[in-house]
Amino acid sequence: MKAQDGTPLLFMHGTPAKFEAFDSSKLGGASSHASAGLGHFFTRDAATAQKYADGGAILKGWIKMERPYVMPMKEAQAFESAKDSADRRVDLQKQGYDGAVILDDQGKPWATVAFDPWQFKSTENNGNFDEFDDRFRFSRANQGQAGAWPIEPIGKGDRFIYNMQDKQIDTKRVVEAAKKSGVKVTDDINPYLQEELYHGRSAKKFDDFRNKELRPLLDSIRSAGLSLADVESYLWASHAKERNAQIAKINDKMPDGGSGLTNKQADDLLAGRNVTVNGNEIKGVSQSALPALQGIAKQVQAINAATRQMLVDSGMETADTIKAWEGAYSNYVPLHREDIEQGGMGTGMGFSVRGSASKRAIGSGRTVVDILGNIANQRERQIARVEKNRVGQAVLGLAKSAPNEDFWKVDDVPMMKTVEATPVFTAYDKAGNVLGTYSTQLQADRAHPSAGVTIRRTVEDKVKSRMDPTFRSRDEVFHVRVDGKDHFVTFNPQDERALRMATALKNLDADQLGAVLQVTSKATRFFASMATQYNPIWGVVNLTRDVQGALLNLSTTDLKGKEKEVLGHTLSALKGIYADLRAHRAGKPPSSKWASLFEEMQDEGGQTGYKDMFGNAKDRTEALERELDPTKWMRSPLGRIFTADGRLKVPMEIAQKRAEGFFGWLSDFNQTTENAIRLAAYKTAVDNGMSKQQAASIAKNVSINFNRKGQVATQAGALYAFFNASMQGSARLAETLRGPLGKKIIKGGLALGVMQAMMLAAAGMGDDEPPEFVRERSFIIPTGDGKYIAIPLPLGFHVLPNLSRIPTEYAMSGFKNGGKRIADMFGLVADTFNPIGNAGLSLQTIAPTVIDPLAALAENKDWTGKKIAKEDMSSLHPTPGYLRAKDTASEISKAMSYFFNAASGGTEFKQGMFSPTPDQLDYLIGQIAGGVGREALKIDQTISSAVTGEELPMHKVPLLGRFVGDTKGQSAESGKFYAALTRINEHQAEMKGLRASGRGAEAAEYARENPEAVLAPMATATERALSEDRKLKRKAIAAGNTELVKQIEARSSARMKAFNERLAALEN
Incomplete structure (x- = not known):
């Protein structure tokens, strides 16, 4: 049939x-x-x-x-x-x-x-x-050969993977089926591999262009004291006459001025005379700047030449085509007009790349704008098209090597005969004699390059066999460029997997973000960057986790058994990557073997890569102007406010320069820690005979591959910062546990959890010593006297030891608090595998990232479940926020809290309209300013505690507090006391309600089931005493009496410890 x-x-x-x-x-x-x-x-x-x-x-x-x-x-x-x-x-x-x-x-x-x-x-x-x-x-x-490789139809598993984790799953399945049928799938015809490496390769080429070509160009402009407008006027005028000549050949209505400048205007500009174009006065070229401008123009033409050569090397255009372009223009620059031709980047539909890289100019008298912005965008647009076409060429190559007419066909183009008005290009000399006729303008230009020849276009009716005009636009048709020509892979539209593979490769299945989600997406990326890229602690913690996770993940790769070799390279990789990144930031080439190896890995696509492409040339020009003059914003209305109308400009410039230097270093540091284990794996793979592309693939997937995404990732990622990271982490975990060492890893993880429970019990630590969120994510090594070292566990794998630790602790406690253990287990699994994050049964669990901080403040608890701020004992008797500061609040936030209360109508004892607590402000600063903000607050607290004599909790110590802890300090006792106080108040409310409704017997039964409720009087008395201690401590701090501060804190700690010990005895 x-x-x-x-x-x-x-x-x-x-x-x-x-x-x-x-x-x-x-x-x-x-x-x-x-x-x-x-x-x-x-x-x-x-x-x-x-x-x-x-x-x-x-x-x-x-x-x-x-x-x-x-x-x-x-x-x-x-x-x-x-x-x-x-x-x-x-x-x-x-x-x-x-x-x-x-x-x-x-x-x-x-x-x-x-x-x-x-x-x-x-x-x-x-x-x-x-x-x-x-x-x-x-x-x-x-x-x-036709139908030589069967492929399973799409099942529920692949549907889930496609939507949530990997939209290219169909490409992966096709490659697997082809290999299984005996097709030798080399790297260059493996589209799944090429798509995987595309992101890193293109991002690296973007960075190389900006660092090695664009930045030196801007440096030359800056050192010459020129503006972008000065340079663009010179480039426009230098190119105008040759562009005018070409336009005159094809457009009889524009014998002069097709470039936007007439020949005379171009000469006037180059001679230093101002000209007016469409009512806009253009300043003449400074004659004293001509030598500098000529040198800058050579740099621009070098950029253009490199772009053209890239098109030839990639097969996007033929060498003959490029020679024809170069023969027509010697000073080419893009002449895009004001208010038009400012659309998107036009990099094609996904990995489907069609048509020439050039569009024919027809001439315009409008004002030319954004020349340098368009030059930069042209290069980056072609980088993207070239790298996408590598994926397309792999699709074409596999379709040829693994033919299957039920799935796809190569260059099977439907043709139709039509009578068409066909253009004919006739060349005439100055006397009007016909020199030849040609079918394309390009052929005529190449045959008659001299300026004295006129090319005229006429139209004749001819019967032609041409491609079905609807063919190119069909969803199932995938375009590829090879040797300057379009080729086609047509997927079977009746086969669900074939059609879905085509739409995924062409990005036709991508959900577009609306205006609101585009704004939300930028804010979400900001929060994600502050939590990771610009977090000084993240790099250290991430390295610890990544190394452990990568060594386990290697068990599913061809480097199985080479874990020791990979680990041995990690330190050298750290040094080499750091040296390479710092050299690039300073404008220098890499200077070591490992730095060069990191460059090679990036060139092959082994690094997770992100590229910022500007929506249009105007945005790009503005970015170039900011880079040319980083202080330009200070001359804006808002900038004048920040600089006190210029009076603070110098200190602001210094501060900006130092901030840029710090954040640049921080980004390099975190990028180093993120890629160290990847580079170590890459070297090991290459040393063991693997191809560079296969080695890059292992490097990219040895940890989480953030470039891989499911079909819904764009929409979900705009709302939830770590949605994709969670999905990819879960998928990588599952792959490893299904691998050859999966059972051993599971057994080892469970054994580690039992050992953890026994170690904590042997050290005399209670159920919340250290807190559950610390136990979940770290392996705790008790060091005596309530102190411990916390080694971060690899994310995902950390579930395994917890699955045995929690039940073991439950059994060792005499099977007490079963409900809490179940809740801990549920929270563990939800936190690990819920792609939108988890904060228990809470608004924060479903709230998008951008409103998470507000949701947390509304619920008064952070992601660990700890209360953010102290609350009033009664909502009917509100107190100013600054009076409810915890001992760990920063001095900056204390001062801000006092200011906000006073500025909004509050007094020393009365609450104003806006009266946040210092702890709420600390929380907001930490969320908005990320790791930098949190560590800055810790430094502030460290300094202030040394001045005031207050105890500094271990978790408030910068960096060190992430790896060590103490269960016996004032902060630990305070946490346990106030957690118990909250529970006791809840018990009291329940029993009071039962008694008020005449159910005294039920109240008595409730008291027997919750014996800690009997400590309500003691809890209330202790809290009142602590309140008095806090008043006395504030006075002692104001008086600078550090010894008295220490005595009061010791007394407060003793009060809370006595209560906590009484509660523990009652529970036992």
């Missing part, structure tokens, strides 16, 4: 059984439906086949059917038994039918029924039908 274009139709049969041939004597045996005796049922719908397979096999193949009977669904459902349907089959065969097509209620084919077993042959067969052999895999000839 074939489609209208003659291609065989692919049919599927889902079955839980295994067999080599269909058997008519067993019809109805696998189904109780009365229609089962009709014949052997097949479908073209993968989901239907999957349903009937019920976890078994799906047979795919072709059906030979000359005369099918069309059966309405009502007739198929009218059979009373399998015998009735079998009798109907015999009757139809007598009438000359060899099968049936059952239509659904809408008149569409629902199932195809073959009456005889031999009519079906699987895709493993060559398509020859032998009526004397019922085996569907039987072949009388060597296996042909």
Whole structure:
């Protein structure tokens, strides 16, 4: 059975059984439906086949059917038994039918029924039908290439993966199927590999262009004391006359001025005279700056030449085409006009790249704008197109090497004959004599490059065979450029996987962000950057986790057994990457073997890469101006406010320069720690004989590959900063645990958890010593006297030890607090595998990243469940926020809290309209300013505690506090006391309500079930005493009496410790 274009139709049969041939004597045996005796049922719908397979096999193949009977669904459902349907089959065969097509209620084919077993042959067969052999895999000839590799239909698993984790899953499955069928899939024809490396390669080329070509150009402009406008005027005028000459050849209406400048205006500008274009006065070129401008122009032309050479090297354009461009112009610059030609970057539809890199200029008198911005955008646009085309060439190469007409075809272009108005280009000399006729403008230009020749375009009707005009725009048609020509891979639109692969590669399945989500996305990326890239602690913690995780992940790669070698390279990799990044920031080349190796890994795409592409040339020009003059913003209205109308300009410039230097170093530091284990893996892979691209793939996937995304990632990532990181982490964890060492890793993780519980118990630590969120994410090593070292565990894998630690602690406690243990277990799993984050049963769990801080403040708890700020004992008696400061609040926030309260109408004792606590301000600063803000506050608290004599909690010590802790300090006792106070108040409220409603017996029973409720009087008294201590401490701090501050803190700690010990005794 074939489609209208003659291609065989692919049919599927889902079955839980295994067999080599269909058997008519067993019809109805696998189904109780009365229609089962009709014949052997097949479908073209993968989901239907999957349903009937019920976890078994799906047979795919072709059906030979000359005369099918069309059966309405009502007739198929009218059979009373399998015998009735079998009798109907015999009757139809007598009438000359060899099968049936059952239509659904809408008149569409629902199932195809073959009456005889031999009519079906699987895709493993060559398509020859032998009526004397019922085996569907039987072949009388060597296996042909068309349909040579079967591929499973899309199941529920791949649907989930496509949507949530990897939208290129179909490409991966095709590569796997081709390899399984015996096709040698080399790196250059592996589209899944090339797509994986595309992101890092293109990002590296972007960075190289900006650092090695664009930055030196801006340095030259800055050192010459010129502006972008000065340079662009010179470039425009230098190119104008040759552009005018070309436009005059094809546009009779513009014999002069097609560049936007007439020849005279160009000469005037170059001579230093001002000219007016469309009412805009353009300043003449400074004659004293001509030598500098000529040197800058050479740099610009070098950039243009490198862009053209890249197009030749990649096969996007032929060398002849580029030579023709260069023959036409010697001082080319892009001349885009004001208010037009300012659209998007135009990098193509996903990885589908079509057409020439050049558009023919037709001339315009409008004012030219953003020349340098367009030059930069041209290069980056072509980088993106070239790298995307490498993916496309891999698709084309695989389609040729693994042909399968049921899935895809190469260069199968539908043609049609039409009478067309065909342009003819005729060359004339000055006397009007015809020098030749040509079919394209390019041919005419190349044949007659001299200025004295006129090219005229006429139109003639001719019969031509041309491509179907709808072909290029079809969803299933994928475009590729090879040697300057377009090629096509046409995916089967009737095959769900083929069509989805095409739409994913062409990015047709991408959900576009609306205006609101675009703004939200930028804010979300800001929060993510502040939490990672610009967090001084993140790099150290991430390195610790990444190294552990990577060594486990290597078990699923070809580097299995080479973990020691990879680990041994990590320190050298750290040094080399850091040296390379710092050299680049200083404008210097890499200077060590490891730095050069890092460059190589990036060139191959082994680093997770992100590239910022500007939406239009205007945005790019503004970015160039900011880079040329970083202090330009100070001359804006807002800048004048910050600089006190220029009086603070010098100190602001110094501060800006130092801030840029610090954040630049911080970014380099974190990039170093993130890529150290990747580079170590890359070197090990190359040393062990792997290709550079395969080594780059291992390096990229040895940790989380952030470039891989599911279909919904764009939308979800705009709302939740770490959605994709969570999905990729979960997928990588699953891959490792399914790998050859998965069972050993699970057993080792569970054993580690039991050991952790026993170590903590042996050290005398209680249930919340250290807090649960610390235990979940770190391996705790007690060091005595309540102190400990916390080693961060690799994310994802940290679940394994916790799965055994929590039950072990439950058993060792005498099976107490079962509800809390279950909640801890649930929170652990939710926090690890919930892609939108987890904060328990909380608004923060579902709140988008940008409003997470506000949700946390509204609920007064951070992501660990700890209260952010002290609350008033009664909402009817509010106090100013500054009076409710915790001991750990920063001095900066204390001062800000006092100011906000006073500025909004508050007094020393009365709450103002806006009266946040210092701890709420600390929390906001930490969220908005990220790791830098949090560490700055810790430094402030460290300094202030040394001055005032207050105790500094270990977790407030910059950097060190992330790896060490103390369960016996004032902060620890305070945390336990106030947690207990909250619970006791809840108990009191419950018992009070029961008594008020006349249920005294229930209140008494509740008290017996919650014995800590009896400590309410002691808790209230302790809290009152602590309140008095805080008042005395504030006075002592104001008086500078550090010894008295220490005495008061010691007394407060003793009060809370006494209560905590009484509570522990009661619980035991």
